[in-house]
Amino acid sequence: MPNVVVLGLQWGDEGKARFIDYLASEVDIVARYQGGSNAGHTVVCDGQKFIFHLVPSGVLRPGKVNVVGNGVVIDPEELMKEIDELKARGVSVNDRLLVSDRAQVVLPYHKRLDAAQEKKSGGKIGTTLRGIGPAYSHKYLRIGMRMGDIIRPARAKALLKEQLPGINAVLKKIYGQKAVSEASLLKFLLSYGKKLKSFVTDTTYYLNEQTEAGKSILFEGAQATLLDIDFGTYPYVTSSNPSAGGVSTGTGIPPKLVGRVTGVLKAYTTRVGSGPFPTELKSAHGQQLREAGGEYGATTGRPRRCGWLDAVAARYSVMLNGVDEIAFSKLDVLSGQKSVKIAVAYSYRGKITDRFPADPDVLSKVKPIYEEMPGWSNEIRNVREFKALPASAKKYVRRVEKLIGVPIKFISVGEQREQLIVR
Ligand code: IMP
Numbered sequence: 001m002p003n004v005v006v007l008g009l010q011w012g013d014e015g016k017a018r019f020i021d022y023l024a025s026e027v028d029i030v031a032r033y034q035g036g037s038n039a040g041h042t043v044v045c046d047g048q049k050f051i052f053h054l055v056p057s058g059v060l061r062p063g064k065v066n067v068v069g070n071g072v073v074i075d076p077e078e079l080m081k082e083i084d085e086l087k088a089r090g091v092s093v094n095d096r097l098l099v100s101d102r103a104q105v106v107l108p109y110h111k112r113l114d115a116a117q118e119k120k121s122g123g124k125i126g127t128t129l130r131g132i133g134p135a136y137s138h139k140y141l142r143i144g145m146r147m148g149d150i151i152r153p154a155r156a157k158a159l160l161k162e163q164l165p166g167i168n169a170v171l172k173k174i175y176g177q178k179a180v181s182e183a184s185l186l187k188f189l190l191s192y193g194k195k196l197k198s199f200v201t202d203t204t205y206y207l208n209e210q211t212e213a214g215k216s217i218l219f220e221g222a223q224a225t226l227l228d229i230d231f232g233t234y235p236y237v238t239s240s241n242p243s244a245g246g247v248s249t250g251t252g253i254p255p256k257l258v259g260r261v262t263g264v265l266k267a268y269t270t271r272v273g274s275g276p277f278p279t280e281l282k283s284a285h286g287q288q289l290r291e292a293g294g295e296y297g298a299t300t301g302r303p304r305r306c307g308w309l310d311a312v313a314a315r316y317s318v319m320l321n322g323v324d325e326i327a328f329s330k331l332d333v334l335s336g337q338k339s340v341k342i343a344v345a346y347s348y349r350g351k352i353t354d355r356f357p358a359d360p361d362v363l364s365k366v367k368p369i370y371e372e373m374p375g376w377s378n379e380i381r382n383v384r385e386f387k388a389l390p391a392s393a394k395k396y397v398r399r400v401e402k403l404i405g406v407p408i409k410f411i412s413v414g415e416q417r418e419q420l421i422v423r
Helices: 017-023 076-088 108-120 132-141 151-175 182-199 202-211 244-249 284-291 312-321 360-365 391-404
Strands: 005-006 029-032 043-047 047-051 065-068 095-099 217-220 260-266 269-271 305-307 325-329 339-348 351-354 367-374 408-412 421-423
Touching: 005 017, 017 043, 017 047, 017 260, 017 408, 029 202, 065 202, 076 182, 095 182, 095 202, 108 132, 108 151, 108 182, 108 351, 151 182, 202 217, 202 244, 217 244, 260 312, 284 305, 312 339, 312 360, 325 391, 339 391, 367 391, 391 408
Parallel strands: 005 217, 005 260, 029 065, 029 217, 065 095, 260 325, 325 408
Antiparallel strands: 043 047, 269 305, 339 351, 339 367, 408 421
């Protein structure tokens, strides 16, 4: 199988991990290319639920190598916790988890800065408080530390000496917070550097050499296209590039080798945190979808905002990522709806548009133009073939395909591995 990218087409939580887990059986390597422990990738396997924040979602497939690429920001404490928890559950990652020496480190003060910024702004973005924005900011300010630095005690010590006074000045003067102690932070860094050292390597060479040797890679996206720092609903976005453009910069694999793009689209839409959401159902109906779909954050437990499928947004994401095929998730959650709606265009100040606007003020004011279709009452969680779906469900799938112009190749009808329809 050639290389493939699996990424989200909405605001995250599309159920990417279950498709990654499925497709991982067909590749040699799974590589995360961006984000950090803000992600919560859920895979249910033999009745056991696993939630991955930093370890790639291919880890449950024996023998597959899992790579945390240079574009990821790594909270060492969280990564170690995940490795230990997996081990305790019988999943060993030794020899098949590789962490880029170029990946930036999320330090405890990044989480403090994240929380302080959110507090100061009155929770403007509604981040996951995992230190993601501050860690990426420091990367671009060139005052970050990389995994390759914390495994070298003298380097970690020197960088800390150089960087901490500036960080402490910001914490104290801007946010009125206590300074971070250099000694305790150094202890933290050296301890995790030592624990994680055996996993840290030059994954850029590794991935390119494996490619040269004919091995295939699945690139795992975290968050999603509409949360992309460049193409998402800025400023209500994450601080990385979840869209396909991020694959190359986040792994070191040249763009021409990135391969097929599988876009994951949920049968309805959800969003967690702030920001415009044209098809949001603010009524009890939204609440009903939330309960039916178990729409609570895998990382933060926050209730997700719910609404109808937005074909305008989906077409935009398909265009940006060059999507080849769709993995359509959680179709079973819509069972029991009298009718289902899809936004096919927006109306703004009396004008109709099929474009997804860049301006968040415009996006928050557009009115979705809906197409309404009959729902289906039958339970579909045991269906394994497309032709066995209720007629209205098939019609819904075909209509979505037509509206976004890409074939729907996979349909998930439940969270278990086997609750999948492959067309
Ligand atoms: P941050 O990534 O923690 O900085 O949060 C920025 C925005 O992205 C917030 O609205 C978060 O709720 C959202 N976000 C971050 N990670 C995820 C995710 O994995 N799923 C869904 N939303 C996310």
